[in-house]
Each structure stands twice: as structure tokens, then as C-alpha cells.
Amino acid sequence: MNGADTVLAAGCVLWRRSPYGDGGIEICLVHRPKYDDWSHPKGKLKRGEDALGAAMREVREETGHRCVPGARLPTARYLANGRPKEVTYWAAEMTSGSFAAGAEVDRIVWLPPAAARNRLTHPRDRALVDALMQALHTA
Numbered sequence: 001m002n003g004a005d006t007v008l009a010a011g012c013v014l015w016r017r018s019p020y021g022d023g024g025i026e027i028c029l030v031h032r033p034k035y036d037d038w039s040h041p042k043g044k045l046k047r048g049e050d051a052l053g054a055a056m057r058e059v060r061e062e063t064g065h066r067c068v069p070g071a072r073l074p075t076a077r078y079l080a081n082g083r084p085k086e087v088t089y090w091a092a093e094m095t096s097g098s099f100a101a102g103a104e105v106d107r108i109v110w111l112p113p114a115a116a117r118n119r120l121t122h123p124r125d126r127a128l129v130d131a132l133m134q135a136l137h138t139a
Contacts, residue, residue, distance in 0.1 A: 005083055005084060006083070006084045006085065006086050007044060007080060007083055007084070007085040007086070008044065008045045008051070008086055008088075009042055009043055009044045009045060009054070009085060009086070009087040009088075010042060010043070010045060010051040010052065010054040010055035010058065010087060010088045010089070010090075011040050011041050011042025011043065011055050011058055011059075011087055011088075011089050011090075012040065012041055012042075012055050012056070012058070012059050012067060012069070012089060012090050012091070012092035013027060013040050013073060013089060013090075013091050013092065013128050013129065013131075013132045014027065014028040014040070014041060014059055014063060014065065014067055014092050014093075014094055015027050015028070015091065015092070015093055015094065015132060015136075016028070016093065016094040016110065018112070024112055025112070025113065025136065026110040026111055026112055026116075027110070027111055027112075027113060027116040027129060027132070028040075028041070028063055028065070028094065028108055028109070028110055029108065029109050029111065029116055029119055029120065030062050030063060030105045030107075030108050031105065031106055031107040031108070031109075032104060032105055032106075033103075033106045034104070035121075037121035037122070038109075038119050038120055038121050039120065039121060039122065039125055040089065040120075040125055040128060041058050041059045041062040041063055041105075042055070042058055042087050042089070043057075043058040043061070043062070051088040052069060052090065055069070055088070055089070055090055055092070056069065056092075059092060060097070061104075062104065062105045062108075063094075063097070063099055063105070063108055064097045064098050064099040064100050065094045065095075065096065065097035065098075065099070066094070066095050066096050066097050067092035067093055067094050067095055068092060068093050068095055069090045069091070069092045070090060070091040070092060070093060070135065071090065071091045071135035072088075072089070072090055073089040073090060073091055073128055073131045073132060073135065074089065074127065074128065074131050075087065075088050075089065076089065076124050076125075076128070078124060089128055089131075091131075091132050091135050091136070113129050113132075113133055116129055117129045117130075
């Protein structure tokens with residue numbers, strides 16, 4: 001496998017301050033009916049697109065929300081359909097928007113970190129919740 005075979009993607013661990021005024025945060029997870037999984041918003045880079053631009057676009061497309069990017073989080077590397085995939089992630093605070101279900105993402109949920117960690121389908125995504133909490137210094 002060489003670098004040219006690697007699928008490049010980007011995403012965000014999208015978060016907001018808890019609406020309950022308890023000082024906590026909530027993390028947005030997306031449900032993809034094609035895979036019947038819960039994950040962080042992410043997607044492949046378009047030709048000529050930089051990773052951060054792709055991450056912000058994917059958040060808008062999949063969740064309907066705008067956000068402000070924050071700390072860079074660990075990059076996930078794994079095999080997808082037999083090809084290496086590399087997903088660059090950022091922490092991102094939601095600023096505005098509203099969700100509308102589509103073919104790619106039919107539901108989103110906002111959950112406290114522990115519940116989000118439990119809902120995520122893939123263990124590699126759970127480490128990103130921990131990295132976000134570290135980045136926000138609220139762990």
C-alpha cells in the first residue's frame with residue numbers, strides 16, 4: 001500500500017454547551033442508514049480541498065450546523081473496503097443551524113460525553129471523545 005491508495009477524509013467532533021445550564025457539553029453524533037452506525041460527521045476530501053475545509057463542509061452537509069473549529073484531534077487510520085483511510089479530525093463548537101434528515105444522515109443526537117462514547121459504533125471514534133475532553137480541559 002502506498003500513500004496514493006489512501007482515502008483522505010476529514011471530520012469534526014461537533015460539540016455545544018449543554019442547554020441545561022449545568023456547565024457541561026453535548027456531542028453531536030450522526031446516524032448513517034447505509035451503514036446503520038453512529039459516528040462523528042466526516043467525509044472524503046474533494047479534489048483540491050484542504051482537510052479543514054472538508055471537515056467544516058461535512059459538518060454543514062451532515063448536521064445542518066455551522067461551527068467554529070478548535071483543537072486538532074488525533075487522526076484515525078483504518079481500512080475501509082480494503083483500502084487504507086485516513087481521517088483528520090478537529091474539535092468544533094456548534095454556532096448555528098438546524099438539522100434536516102437526508103439520504104446520507106437520517107438522524108442526529110446531542111449527548112453528554114459518556115453517553116456519546118457509549119453510542120458510537122466504532123471504538124476508534126470513542127478515543128476522539130476523550131481527545132475532545134482533554135482539549136477542552138473538562139475531563
